[in-house]
Amino acid sequence: MADKAGEGAVAVTSGLDWQYAPAPESRDVVAIAPRYGLFVNGEFTQAASGRTFPTINPATEEELTVVAQAGPADVDRAVAAARTAFEQVWGPMPGSERAKYLYRIARIIQERSREFAVLESIDNGKPIKETRDVDIPLAAAHFFYYAGWADKLSYAGFGPDPRPLGVAGQVIPWNFPLLMAAWKLAPALATGNTCVLKPAETTPLTALLLAEVCQQADLPPGVVNVLTGAGGTGAALVAHPGVDKVAFTGSTEVGIAITEKIAGSAKKLTLELGGKAANVVFDDAPIDQAVEGIVNGIFFNQGQVCCAGSRLLVQESVAEQVVDRLRRRLATLRVGDPLDKNTDLGAINSRRQLEKITELTAAGEAEGAERWSPPCELPSRGYWFAPTVFTGVSQAHRIAREEIFGPVLSVLTFRTPQEAVAKANNTPYGLSAGIWTEKGSRILWMAQRLRAGVVWANTFNVFDPASPFGGYKESGFGREGGRHGLAAYLDA
Amino acid sequence: MPDKPAQPDAARLAVRKTYKLYVGGAFPRSESGRSYQVRAAKGGELLAFAAQASRKDARDAVEAARAAFGAWSSATAYNRGQVLYRAAEMIEGRAGQFAGEILAAEGMSMTAARRTVAAAIDRLVWYAGWPDKVAQVAGGANQVAGPYFNFSVPEPTGVVAVIAPAESSLLGLVSVVAPVIATGNAAVVVASEERPLPAITLSEVLATCDLPGGVVNMLTGRTGELAAVLAGHFDVNAIDITGAAAGSRAELARLAAANVKRVFLGEDDWAETPTPRRMLAFTETKTVWHPVGS
Structure with missing residues (x-):
């Protein structure tokens, strides 16, 4: 097919025209039950009220199943x-025994990884190549990493005998459903806490599959509990007097509401909130690599990433060149069926999120920025948004200040490194930042000055269980990952 | 007024000291023109009129702290350690004055007051050793599963509001301010409402120990009034509420949520040897990635 140019074929920089045959991943590996219960005390049960809510496939709007509403x-x-x-x-159990349960969970996730990947893709809308290569392997790796800490906590730098906090109430978002569950559960369990996890309303299925994995690992009843539901369920959980620790990942708005609600209680809190990361490209950067980094930074997971590189700061002397190459590259992105192995951008997770992206991009146009998208045909059903680039963006524009959480890049320019730092830091957020330059001293100079918890230099959006992740300023506090991630669950 | 500790010549009329605010390296009166009476713990004798800072003074102090943060946080850790050590030297030189003020403020014996001053000096020396070690203890290299060099370092949170302990007017104060500035933060401190005088004398130490102006700003006045302003201020990144009245902490924490402030509530046994915990509470872990390749 590659040599046969046809309608809708896309010209790449080589001058060749390419077409791809569909390459769908099979759904057969997944069996979705007609209804799902809550996972409480080691068993699946219905909600006391008997209430349920549907979860849908955002790529087709097909109802997948109904789940209990706690x-x-x-x-x-x-x-x-x-x-x-x-x-x-769980509290009295020796760390070495807790470790073995966590290793078991890691292994079962690896063994059932294709099933997890397909289910995540169906429930969330993200491309199978991301669930298969990023979400699921990282989730398994997270359990594997923290399993190893469970019997080594006295060497972690939090005193000779750091103690767990008790019961952790954990509320997670829909953008990386299984991975966020792993980020929350693994360190909490390794340190000896027990968990009540509330997955996002629109993506409950992989958390429930993880609950099944806990059963299969013979994890003692009550150590992990999964409550599906909407915002009200999460609010009831974090405010519950029996919860000693609250961990939340999601919007800054909800994070603040939770903080206000539990203010004055003895609950320990960690928050991983929004972001508006600057991805700073200097004129000496390897431009092709930088363009790949820009694309990965803002279009990975349809831009529904708190650390997305949503503000491109490009040095004025190369701005035109970078934007030209970026546009050519975007023309090669494939938007469509999340289960197709060639798909680069899948569906937006929900109608509500699509509406938010639509509203903010309309504001971008209304405020005078120039909007561009590559020609791309979007499926007629489901929630879709074409990759979008705004140029001529000023720092005052809403699209430069507010988190869009979608495949929308705002391009700004700068002249000097000082100006780049000032613009990059001109945000209430501080989760991540990117730097692209060949000059080593400039990388370190920039890295020192960017007020962000994760700084990616000549790379972007890479994650690892050993690497602490979390924000400055209004992007939240506390770290997940690495030795630092233990502190959130210890009396340190 | 506090003439007695210095035991001046009975024939000579003492030159009394005026206790003002310490903001941006200067000693202004409150812009409000207000002051309040500070009385001795025992006997209730009038010790001095302290400036009663206003909300505007608190905002000015935040502005001064923000302005000072850049240079202080990027000063070398070695330099910050030296400045803290020098502050300890300066207190040592004024030990008698501090002992007299603590004695009057807290109503303890002279022996206990001297011991408290010594403990405050030793605490500063303890923290003076930390700035160039904290990254080695709290940071490190992360072994990620890929071709990247990855490291984490603790960095100062920014502008930190500190509600100083109400009881321990010097040792408690030093114990909460030193860990904040050791890592490169700038502080806005609300001194003990009833016992503010040692805090102002400490400010004179801080003004002469090569600490850049604005790194520590000292406000005296009504804690309830000032703490709420700082807790709700959008350019304050963190607040230590340990010194706030127990009944006021929930409201301060609620106000602090508006811009996701870090809220710290720590131990208040100032006689205990500290741990790095209070210092690390006002740091942010920054993680830097770079690809490895030939």
Whole structure:
């Protein structure tokens, strides 16, 4: 097919025209049940109220199944189960034994990885190549990494005998459903806490599959509990008096609401919130690599990433060149069926998110920035948004200040490194930043001055369980990953 | 007023000291023109009129701290350690004055007051050793599964509001301010409301120990009024509420949520040897990645 140019074929820089045959991953590996319960005290049960809500495939708007909607009575039950498990089983258990359970979970995730990848792709809308190569392997790696800490905590730098906090209430977002569950559960369990996890309303399925994995690993009942539901369920969980530790990943708005709600309580809190990362490209950067980094920075997971490089700061002398090459590169991106192995951009996770992206991009145009998207045909059903680049963006524009959480890049320019730093830091957020330059001393100079928790130099959006992740300023506090990630779950 | 500790010649009329605010390296009165009476713990004798800082003074102090943060946070750790050590030297030189003020403020014996001053000096010396070690203890290389060099370093959080302990007017104060500035933060401190005088004398030490102006700003006045302003201020990154009245902490934490401030509530046994915890509470871990390749 590659040598046969046809309608809709895309010209790449080689001058050749390419077409791809569909290469769908099989759905057969996944069996979705007609309804799902809550996972409490080691068993799947219905909500006390009997309420359920549907979860849909955002790429097709097809209803996948219905899941139980946890209410206050279910929160009570799950927190009580977690408390009992903490006091009687998991807390007193030697770290070396806890470690073995976590290793088991890591292994089962690896063994069932294709199933997880397909299910995640269906429920979330993200491309199978990302779930297969990023979300699922990283989730397994996270359990594997923290398993190793469970019996080594006295050497972690938090005193000779750091203690767990008790019951952790953990509320996670929809953009990396299984991976965020792993980021929350693995360090909490390794340090001896028990967990009540509330997955996002639109992406409950892989958390429930993970609950099944916990059963298959013979994890003692009550150590991990999964409550599906919407915002109300999460609010009831974090406010529950039996919860000693609250961990939240999501929007800054909700993070602030949670903080206000639990202010004055003894609950320990960590927050991983929004971002508006600057990706700074200097004139001496390897431009082709930088363009790949820009694309990965903002179009990975449809830009629905808190650390997305959503503000491109490019040095004025190369701005035109970078934007030209970026446009040519974007013309080669494939938007469509998330289960197709060639797909680069999948579906937006929900109608609500699509509406938010649509609203903010409209504001970008209304405020005078220039909007561009490559020609690309979007499926007629489902939630889709074409990769979009805004040029002529000023720092005052909403698209330069607010987190869009979608495949939308705002391009700004700068002349000097000092100006780049000032513009990069001109945001209430501080989660991540990128630097592209060949000059080593400039990388380190920039890295020192960027007020962000993760700085990627000549790379972007790379993650590892050994690498601490988390924000400055209004992007939240506390770290996930690495030795630092243990502190969130210890009396340190 | 506090003439007695210095035991001046009975025939000579003492030159009394005026206690003002310390903001941006200068000693202004409150812009509000207000002052309040500070009385001795025992006997209630009038010790001095302290400036009663206003909300505007608190905002000015935040501005001064923000302005000082850049240079102080990028000063070498060695330099910050030397400055803290020099502050310890300066207190040592004024030990008698501090002992007299603590004695009057806290109503303890002279022996206990001298011991407290000594403990405050030793605490500063302890923290003076930390700035160039904290990254080695709290940071490090991360072994990621890929061709990257990856390291983490602790960095100062920014502008930190410190509600100083109400009781321990010097040792408690030093114990909460030193860990904040050791790592490169700038501080806005609300001194003990009832016992503010040692804090102003400490400011004179800080003004002469090569600490850049604005790195520590000292406000005296009504804690309830000032703490709420700082807790809700959008250019304050963190707040230590240990010194705030127990009943006021929940409200301060709620105000602090608006811009995701780090809220710290620590131990308040100032006689205990500290741990790095208070210092690390006001740092952010920054992780830097770079590809490895030939």
